[in-house]
Amino acid sequence: xxxxxxxxxxxxxxxxxxxxxxxxxxxxxxxxxxxxxxxxxxxxxxxxxxxxxxxxxxxxxxxxxxxxxxxxxxxxxxxxxxxxxxxxxxxxxxxxxxxxxxxxxxxxxxxxxxxxxxxxxxxxxxxxxxxxxxxxxxxxxxxxxxxxxxxxxxxxxxxxxxxxxxxxxxxxxxxxxxxxxxxxxxxxxxxxxxxxxxxxxxxxxxxxxxxxxxxxxxxxxxxxxxxxxxxxxxxxxxxxxxxxxxxxx
Amino acid sequence: xxxxxxxxxxxxxxxxxxxxxxxxxxxxxxxxxxxxxxxxxxxxxxxxxxxxxxxxxxxxxxxxxxxxxxxxxxxxxxxxxxxxxxxxxxxxxxxxxxxxxxxxxxxxxxxxxxxxxxxxxxxxxxxxxxxxxxxxxxxxxxxxxxxxxxxxxxxxxxxxxxxxxxxxxxxxxxxxxxxxxxxxxxxxxxxxxxxxxxxxxxxxxxxxxxxxxxxxxxxxxxxxxxxxxxxxxxxxxxxxxxxxxxxxxxxxxxxxxxxxxxxxxxxxxxxxxxxxxxxxxxxxxxxxxxxxxxxxxxxxxxxxxxxxxxxxxxxxxxxxxxx
Ligand SMILES: Nc1ncnc2c1ncn2[C@@H]1O[C@H](COP(=O)(O)OP(=O)(O)O)[C@@H](O)[C@H]1O
Ligand SMILES: [Mg+2]
Numbered sequence: 001x002x003x004x005x006x007x008x009x010x011x012x013x014x015x016x017x018x019x020x021x022x023x024x025x026x027x028x029x030x031x032x033x034x035x036x037x038x039x040x041x042x043x044x045x046x047x048x049x050x051x052x053x054x055x056x057x058x059x060x061x062x063x064x065x066x067x068x069x070x071x072x073x074x075x076x077x078x079x080x081x082x083x084x085x086x087x088x089x090x091x092x093x094x095x096x097x098x099x100x101x102x103x104x105x106x107x108x109x110x111x112x113x114x115x116x117x118x119x120x121x122x123x124x125x126x127x128x129x130x131x132x133x134x135x136x137x138x139x140x141x142x143x144x145x146x147x148x149x150x151x152x153x154x155x156x157x158x159x160x161x162x163x164x165x166x167x168x169x170x171x172x173x174x175x176x177x178x179x180x181x182x183x184x185x186x187x188x189x190x191x192x193x194x195x196x197x198x199x200x201x202x203x204x205x206x207x208x209x210x211x212x213x214x215x216x217x218x219x220x221x222x223x224x225x226x227x228x229x230x231x232x233x234x235x236x237x238x239x240x241x242x243x244x245x246x247x248x249x
Numbered sequence: 250x251x252x253x254x255x256x257x258x259x260x261x262x263x264x265x266x267x268x269x270x271x272x273x274x275x276x277x278x279x280x281x282x283x284x285x286x287x288x289x290x291x292x293x294x295x296x297x298x299x300x301x302x303x304x305x306x307x308x309x310x311x312x313x314x315x316x317x318x319x320x321x322x323x324x325x326x327x328x329x330x331x332x333x334x335x336x337x338x339x340x341x342x343x344x345x346x347x348x349x350x351x352x353x354x355x356x357x358x359x360x361x362x363x364x365x366x367x368x369x370x371x372x373x374x375x376x377x378x379x380x381x382x383x384x385x386x387x388x389x390x391x392x393x394x395x396x397x398x399x400x401x402x403x404x405x406x407x408x409x410x411x412x413x414x415x416x417x418x419x420x421x422x423x424x425x426x427x428x429x430x431x432x433x434x435x436x437x438x439x440x441x442x443x444x445x446x447x448x449x450x451x452x453x454x455x456x457x458x459x460x461x462x463x464x465x466x467x468x469x470x471x472x473x474x475x476x477x478x479x480x481x482x483x484x485x486x487x488x489x490x491x492x493x494x495x496x497x498x499x500x501x502x503x504x505x506x507x508x509x510x511x512x513x514x515x516x517x518x519x520x521x522x523x524x525x526x527x528x529x530x531x532x533x534x535x536x537x538x539x540x541x542x543x544x545x546x547x548x549x550x551x552x553x554x555x556x557x558x559x560x561x562x563x564x565x566x567x568x569x570x571x572x
Pocket of ligand 2: 290291292442
């Protein structure tokens with residue numbers, strides 16, 4: 001059983017990488033990336049803008065959403081959960097395009113509108129995952145910690161956060177990967193980014209522009225995904241990683 | 250050491266969990282709170298380290314009101330063990346066991362020595378387990394670490410809520426016996442929750458039997474078995490209570506209370522060490538392995554013999570005496 005599962009997983013992986021390789025061969029032989037080759041300066045400028053939008057909005061979201069998630073899980077403030085989740089939910093339910101338009105309405109054309117819009121858009125998954133992570137910490141563990149004389153902040157730093165870290169990082173990862181795609185819309189509020197080429201390609205029916213914008217965006221998303229997998233490995237305490245592995249096997 | 254003065258606990262304004270509780274736990278005593286599920290054992294225990302507030306009355310710990318003590322400081326001086334061990338999966342065994350010394354700011358060397366001592370005490374090899382993580386240990390091993398962790402800063406008082414309740418019977422018996430040995434050595438003042446009469450009889454210096462938040466009887470195990478205070482106690486300890494009490498007396502207790510019989514030539518005989526329990530003695534006699542047991546001390550000196558009627562005489566005496 002175990003063996004067949006592994007074989008199937010391997011075959012699927014091989015097919016995936018095969019298709020990917022075939023795609024790149026096709027793309028290169030049809031000079032789909034000619035725009036990048038012809039205008040490297042513009043490419044790096046757009047890439048830089050794209051990454052800046054994603055990273056700045058993501059960092060700001062982490063700085064607000066994680067503390068908010070912690071705040072909501074304190075017993076004293078638990079009652080505020082619906083309010084905070086409600087507000088964050090609003091930011092997420094409104095289509096990303098509308099959030100961008102609203103941000104532009106307040107901040108005018110430019111990169112700051114895009115950053116603010118993506119920041120709002122990232123809050124919910126990070127808050128939710130922070131809350132879920134902290135809630136999943138076993139009550140008996142907290143009880144034991146209290147009974148041994150840990151203060152509330154010691155319980156937060158030594159017990160709750162380390163045990164919630166996997167979930168928090170997963171939330172940030174989800175938010176950033178989505179944002180890399182959404183940042184392609186930043187072009188619409190004049191914030192640049194690789195969306196510039198994608199939209200040009202769509203308007204001109206020019207596959208070279210389209211691919212030169214879309215493929216790097218995709219690769220960027222995959223890169224961020226891997227980066228966070230590594231981050232999870234590096235930051236989550238070893239005991240928890242082993243415990244999860246043992247549970248899954 | 251621990252004095253309960255008219256302690257009452259009311260949850261959410263209407264659930265009365267504990268009512269006017271009054272009793273004392275003396276220095277070095279192991280007191281087991283026993284009773285059916287929901288009778289208030291856990292509530293009473295958790296009021297001592299203030300994980301639950303006290304609605305009325307007070308608990309004095311070493312002469313100090315727990316209500317008015319600094320909670321954090323007080324808890325660091327009370328060992329706390331719970332059924333589900335509550336070990337922290339993000340920390341290795343050494344960090345788990347040394348969490349309180351760590352909070353108290355002990356230096357590395359002192360912590361390492363303490364860890365080694367404690368692990369030996371609870372029967373685990375310190376070097377083998379130091380860097381392991383809780384999920385890599387069996388339930389019994391985890392609970393041993395739980396006990397070591399509670400003992401880490403050498404607190405005079407321990408609170409234990411069904412510490413062996415989640416273990417399977419063989420492991421449980423092992424841990425009970427090991428813990429009794431540890432307690433013999435350390436002489437902590439222990440408040441221990443159990444719902445198992447056999448565990449209580451085996452381990453307790455005194456048993457506090459609760460029902461519906463009230464004390465039904467507070468007495469030594471032998472007394473509770475031989476002289477239950479009311480029909481609830483009698484029913485709870487079981488109809489075989491007199492047989493249960495036999496394991497609490499040694500052959501030596503009988504030899505001290507009564508004159509042993511001279512060894513009779515006409516009866517089938519076997520030897521028995523005076524430190525064995527009367528339960529073993531009676532079992533041997535009923536088994537027809539022998540009609541009389543020749544009592545000897547550790548040096549093998551013969552002190553006389555016991556028979557079934559002598560044991561009967563002893564029991565009647567004990568039951569009357571404890572009136
Ligand atoms: N946090 C709580 N809120 C309300 N009622 C509680 C709470 N904890 C316990 N109780 C009630 O108090 C009574 C005693 O509970 P507990 O002390 O846990 O009993 P035991 O440990 O003997 O099983 C029960 O009726 C239980 O339902
Ligand atoms: Mg209980």
